[in-house]
Amino acid sequence: MPELVPIRYGRMLVSPFTFFRGAAAIMAHDLAATPDSAITVQCCGDAHLSNFGVFGSPERRLIFDINDFDETLPGPWEWDVKRLAASFEIAGRDRGYAAEDRRRVVLAAVREYRKGMRSASHRGTLDVWYSHMDMDQMLDWIRTEHTDERAGRSAGPGSVLDVAKARTRDSVRAVKKLTERTDSGIRFVRDPPLIVPLEDLVLSDEARRQTERSLRKLIKKYRKTLADEHHPLEEFRYVHMARKVVGVGSVGTRAWIFLMMGVDQDDPLILQAKEAQPSVLERFAGRSAYDHHGQRVVVGQRLMQTASDIFLGWQRVRDIDGGTRDYYIRQLHDWKGSAHVDTLRVPGAVTYARMCGATLARAHARSGDWIAIASYLGKGPVFDEAIADFSAAYADQNERDYERLVRAVAAGRVAAESGL
Numbered sequence: 001m002p003e004l005v006p007i008r009y010g011r012m013l014v015s016p017f018t019f020f021r022g023a024a025a026i027m028a029h030d031l032a033a034t035p036d037s038a039i040t041v042q043c044c045g046d047a048h049l050s051n052f053g054v055f056g057s058p059e060r061r062l063i064f065d066i067n068d069f070d071e072t073l074p075g076p077w078e079w080d081v082k083r084l085a086a087s088f089e090i091a092g093r094d095r096g097y098a099a100e101d102r103r104r105v106v107l108a109a110v111r112e113y114r115k116g117m118r119s120a121s122h123r124g125t126l127d128v129w130y131s132h133m134d135m136d137q138m139l140d141w142i143r144t145e146h147t148d149e150r151a152g153r154s155a156g157p158g159s160v161l162d163v164a165k166a167r168t169r170d171s172v173r174a175v176k177k178l179t180e181r182t183d184s185g186i187r188f189v190r191d192p193p194l195i196v197p198l199e200d201l202v203l204s205d206e207a208r209r210q211t212e213r214s215l216r217k218l219i220k221k222y223r224k225t226l227a228d229e230h231h232p233l234e235e236f237r238y239v240h241m242a243r244k245v246v247g248v249g250s251v252g253t254r255a256w257i258f259l260m261m262g263v264d265q266d267d268p269l270i271l272q273a274k275e276a277q278p279s280v281l282e283r284f285a286g287r288s289a290y291d292h293h294g295q296r297v298v299v300g301q302r303l304m305q306t307a308s309d310i311f312l313g314w315q316r317v318r319d320i321d322g323g324t325r326d327y328y329i330r331q332l333h334d335w336k337g338s339a340h341v342d343t344l345r346v347p348g349a350v351t352y353a354r355m356c357g358a359t360l361a362r363a364h365a366r367s368g369d370w371i372a373i374a375s376y377l378g379k380g381p382v383f384d385e386a387i388a389d390f391s392a393a394y395a396d397q398n399e400r401d402y403e404r405l406v407r408a409v410a411a412g413r414v415a416a417e418s419g420l
Contacts, residue, residue, distance in 0.1 A: 001252055001253070001254065003193065004193065004245060004251055004252045005251070005252045005415070006415040006416050006417040007193065007245060007251050007252075007417050007420045008022060008248065008249075008251035008252050009405070009409065009414055009415065009416035009417075010416040010417040010418040010419070010420060011248045011251060011420075012248060012402075012405065012416075013405065013406065013409060013416055013418065014418075015094050015402075016090060016093065016094065016395075016398055016399050016402040017087075017090050017091050017093075017094040017341075018248055019398065019401065019402040019405060020048065020086070020087060020090050020398050021048060021050060021247075021248040021249060022248040022249045022251075023249075023398070023401065024045065024046040024071055024083075024249055024280050025280040026401060027083055027086075027394075028045070028071075028079070028280040028281050028283070028284055029283075029284070030394070030397070031076075031078075031079045031082060031083070031284075032283075032284035032285075034078070034082070034390075036076035036077075036078045036079070037076070037077075037078065037372075037373070037376050038076070039076070039077060039368060039369055039372050039373055039376065040074050040075060040076065040077070040368060041074070041075070041076075041077040041080075041364040041367050041368030041373075042072060042073075042074055042300055042303045042304055042363075042364070042366070042367035042368070043071075043072060043073055043074065043075040043076070043077070043079055043080050043281060043285075044066050044068070044069060044071070044072055044080050044300075044304065044360075044363070045069075045070070045071025045072050045073055045075070045079075045080070045279050045280060045281050046068060046070065046071045046083065046249065046280075047066065047080040047081075047083045047084045047087075047360060048083055048084065048086075048087035049084065049087045049088055049091060049339065049341065049352070049353075049356055050087070050338060050339070050341060051066060051067060051068035052064070052065070052066055052067065052338070052339070052355070052356045052359060053065075053067050053336060053337055053338035053339065054336070054337040054338075055067055055309075055336045055337075057306075057307035061307075063132055063133060063306060063307060064133040064355060064359060065132070065133070065305050065306060065307075065359055065363075066304060066305065066359060066360070066363055067336065067338075069297050069300050069301040069304065070249070070250065070274070070276065070279075070297060071279045071280050071281060072279065072296065072297060072300030072301065072304065073279040073281040073282060073285055073288055073296070073300065074285065074286075074367075075281050075284075075285035076285075077364050077368060077373060079281070080360055080364070081110065081113055081360065081387060082387060082390055082391070082394070084109055084113075084356060084357070084360055085106050085109055085110055085387045085388070085390070085391040086390070086391045086394045086395060086398070088102070088105045088106045088109055088349070088353050088391070089102050089103075089105075089106050089388075089391035089392055089394070089395045090395045090398055091341055091344075091349075092105055092106075092349065093395060093399075094341075095341075095342075095344065095349075097346055097349075099392075101346045102392075103388050103392070104346070104350060105346065105349045105350050105353045106353070106387070106388045106391050107381075107384050107385070107388050108350045108351075108353040108354050108357070109353035109354065109356055109357040110357060110383065110384040110387045110388065111354075111357070111381065111384045112353070112354040112355075112356075112357030112358045112361070113357040113358070113360055113361045114361075114374075114377045114378075114383060114384060115358075115361075116357065116358045116360075116361025116362060116365075117361045117364070117365065117370055117373050117374040117377055118374045118377065118379070120361065120362075120365040120370040120374065121370055121371045121374035121375070128362075128365045128366065128370060129366060130306070131306070131362050131365075132306035132307070132362070133355065133358065133359060133362075172266075172268060173333065174268075174270045174332055174333045175259070175268040175270065178195065178257070178270070179240075179259065185239065185240075186239060186240070186259065186261075186265060187239075187240050187259075188240055188241070188242035188257065188259060193245065193420070194244065194245045194420060195242050195243070195244050195245075195257075196242055196243045197240070197241075197242045198211060198212070198240070198241045198242060198243075198320075201243060201320060202320055207320075211320050212238070212241075214317065214318065215238060215241060215258070216238055218273075218315050218317045219233070219238060219258075221315050222313045222314070222315040222329050223313070225295075225298070225313035225314050225315065226310070226311070226312075226313045227310075231310070232310070232311075233311065235262050235263070236260035236261060236262050236269050237260065237261055238258060238259075238260060239259040239260060239261050240258075240259040241256055241257065241258045241259065242256070242257055243255065243256055243257075244256070244257045244272070245420070246272075246274070250274065253274070253275040253277060254274075254275040254319065254325065254327075255272065255273070255274045255275065256272070256273045256327075257270055257271070257272050257273075257332055258270065258271040258272075258273065269311075269331070270331070270332040270333065271311060271329055271330070271331060271332065272329065272330055272331070272332040273315075273327040273328070273329045274327060274328055274329075274330075275325055275326070275327055276292075276293035276294040276296065276297050276314070276326045276327060276328050277293060277326075278293060279293075279296065292314060292316060292326050293326040294314030294315060294316070294326040294327050294328040294329075295314045295326075295328075297314070297328045298312055298313060298314050298328050303366060303367050304363040304364075304366060304367065305363070306362070309330045309331050311329065311330055311331050312328070312329070312330045313328070313329050313330075314326070314327065314328045314329065315327055315329065339352050
C-alpha cells in the first residue's frame with residue numbers, strides 16, 4: 001500500500017537494528033550466497049530476536065516460542081541460525097555493549113542451538129515433538145542469571161520478559177485500548193494512519209454494507225480451516241473492522257482487525273487478518289508447495305511451534321479495492337509478551353539468547369533430520385565461533401546498508417515518515 005510504505009522506512013530509519021528487522025528480504029539475498037550443509041528444515045525465515053516471545057497455549061499455559069512466521073518456508077537450517085545470531089550482534093551494538101560482550105551473547109545463542117540439537121539426537125521422535133519451554137522452565141533460566149557487576153544488582157526476570165504483564169494482554173485489554181463507545185455501539189478508535197476504521201476507507205453506505213457482507217462470508221469460510229468440529233468462533237458475531245499498521249517489516253502490507261462479541265459486550269474477541277505474500281526465501285529456496293500463502297504461513301507455524309493459537313487459519317478474499325489476496329487470521333492478543341530489547345543488560349541478553357537458541361533448535365528438530373544436523377555441528381565450539389565471526393561481519397554490512405537508506409532518504413529518493 002503506497003501510502004504506508006513511508007511509515008515502514010521511517011521505522012527502519014530509527015537505528016541499524018530496526019533497519020535489520022525490516023530487511024528480511026535483503027538478508028535472504030545475502031544468505032543465499034553462503035555455504036550450507038544441504039539439510040533442509042521448516043525455516044522461520046525471519047528468526048531475529050524480536051520474533052521470539054511468550055504467549056498462551058490452548059491449555060492456558062504460558063510458553064516461550066517463535067511468534068512470527070510470515071516468511072516461513074522449507075530451507076537450509078543455517079539461514080535461521082545466522083539471522084538469529086546476527087540480530088543479537090546488531091542489538092548489542094544498539095545497546096552499546098562492548099565487542100567481547102556482544103560475542104559472548106551471540107555464542108550463547110549458537111551454543112544453545114548446538115546443544116539443543118545434540119540433545120534431540122539422543123531422544124525419540126515423540127520426545128522431540130513434544131519438547132517445549134513452559135513458564136516454569138523459562139523462569140528457572142532467567143533466575144540463574146549472574147549479577148550484573150556494572151549495575152550492581154541482578155538483572156531479574158522482569159528485565160528479560162515481563163511475564164506478569166503478558167497475561168494481561170488479551171482481547172479484553174485490547175478492546176479497552178483500541179475501541180470506544182459510540183451511538184452506533186462499540187467501534188475501533190480512529191488513529192490514522194495507524195488505525196483506520198472501515199467507514200473511513202469505504203465512503204458509500206452501500207459499498208460499506210457490501211464489504212461487511214463479504215467479511216461475514218470470509219469468517220464463515222475461514223472457519224473451515226480451523227481444526228475442531230465445534231469451535232468457539234461460532235459463538236461470536238461480527239461488530240466492526242479497521243485497518244491496522246503493525247510491526248516493521250509488515251508495514252505496507254494489508255492488516256485488518258475484526259471486533260467480535262460473544263454472549264455480551266464483556267465477552268469480546270479481536271481477530272487480526274494479515275496479508276500473506278510470497279516468502280522472501282522463495283526466490284532462493286524454491287516456491288512454496290502451497291498455492292495459498294496464508295496456508296503456507298499457518299502450516300509452517302503449526303509445524304514449528306509447540307502449541308498454536310486455536311483461531312489460527314487462512315482465507316483468500318476479494319479486498320475493498322477489488323483485488324484478491326491471501327490472508328492468515330489469528331487472535332490479536334493472546335497473552336503475548338516479548339523481550340525488553342531497549343533495556344536488556346548483558347547478563348539478561350545472554351539468558352535470552354540461550355532461550356532463543358534452544359527454541360530454534362526445537363522448532364527445527366520438528367521438521368528436519370535432527371540427527372544429521374547434530375552430527376554436522378559436532379561436540380566442539382567450531383561452529384559457534386564461525387557463526388559469531390559471521391555475525392560481526394554481517395552487522396558491519398547491515399550498518400552499510402542502513403547508511404545507504406539514510407542517504408537515499410536525505411536525497412529525496414526514498415520517502416520516510418518518522419514518529420509513527
